[in-house]
Amino acid sequence: MAPLVVPADLLARIDATPRTGRPQISWEASIAGYLYLGGLGAGAYIVAVVAGWLGLTLAPARITLIGGWVWDWSRALVLWGPFATALGASLLIFHLGKNWFLFYTACKNPRTSWLARGFLILSGFIVVGGVVAAVAVFLPSWPDRHLGLWRVLEAVGVVLAFGTAIYTGLLLRSIKYIPAWNAPLIPFLFLASALSTGAMGVLMGAMVHRLLVADAASVHGLARGVEAIEPLLIAIEATLLVLYVRYLKKGKPEGLLSAGLWLSGSWRYGFWGGIVGLSLALPFALALVNLGLRSDLLAVIASASVLSGGFVLRMGVLGIGVKETPPLYKFALWRAQHPAVGPSSALERP
């Protein structure tokens, strides 16, 4: 039988260019949203609960329903974190394929899969954090009557929230062959960003409370407390970002390529404007100025800036994920550059 031949014009039209040296396209905006909201929700919960332990809370805003059931909706403005994380997890549905309805099976391989472990950690945080938020809003007097148990429940939620925040970085770190993701600093960078964005999210909740209650004193303690720690959180995040970029530049060629995409490549506007500008420089400057001015408007602008920049950071890390060049392709490039060396088949046994 005559050998089959593909027409030359068809061959010429087929793009056989490898994807080496280019960022991955498998994990995109919905994954960035999942990572962002997971971290934001966890960070907000940690900040809200710890602030509560320190006595920094919003003035109660109670409504009494028929039958004497009292709700305190002010707690909902700071304990929304678990619901933000749940929203982020639901965004994954848009990323999945034909069997999306089997998403609940994504916990079957926690022995080796970080996605499976994250499913369990996030589920735990959403449930425990959700219970804490629900009790705080719908049974506001219960915590006072059972303070010990309440603190334990809050603390379990804080531990799960830390796990959620750092898991979003560990998920990327587990991908060994994308240097920009496999960096040791990624989990800590995402944790710092989660705390920073979470703090600003809680501050936004406080501003909404001030708007609705029209009482400046009702937010003074919590808002000012969050504003006082925010410069520190931003400084930590900025330090980790610098160290991360330096690590990429000194590591594998694909890591250097990833850093280049941020610093001067296709991601330069997102990096300098979004990550450095929105997430770090602008809110840091506003926070320092506002320590004296105590302006609610500046606080809102700083919050919006950090919240936007946090999402850009997740998108940016995904967007610079360049996979290592496969060994066979490296060998082929070496062979192409050394044609004088005879074919390896010459060494084969007859």
Added chain:
Amino acid sequence: MNGKVLLVDEEKCDGCLLCAIACSIAHTGQIDLVRSHFKVWRTEEQLHVPLTCHHCETPSCAAACPTKACHQDAEGGRVLIDDAKCIACRTCVVACPFGHAHYDPVARVSTKCDYCDGEPECVRVCAPGAIRYVYSDESSGHRRRAAAQVRAARRLEP
């Protein structure tokens, strides 16, 4: 792994792409190189690099899969993806160091080479003999000889 593996000799490959075409027809019923499990990369020097799944002994894709849809066949050591369980999270795609697992946008699952249940189509259509289906111990011998040749060549460099 004591089963058979695909052994690819990139120096014999002439870039005809029949392997990729045959693979896409066998698995999808049509010529669609995006959905083929066999990829042939072309370097700037017009050297062709045929690439397919290595069915690794410790597969990164199976370790990363949260639903165990991607798993290792107990008998022959093949790494397979169960279409019925795959939720297409594409963790296997990002985890694979060789970029072989890929997302099929038509079937909406992640997919990869499955050796065509023991009779690979790519081997059948490869005229230059660049692709062979051999026992794994023969495959490792070929790689050792190729690596030795590379080391020898580097010693010859000025």
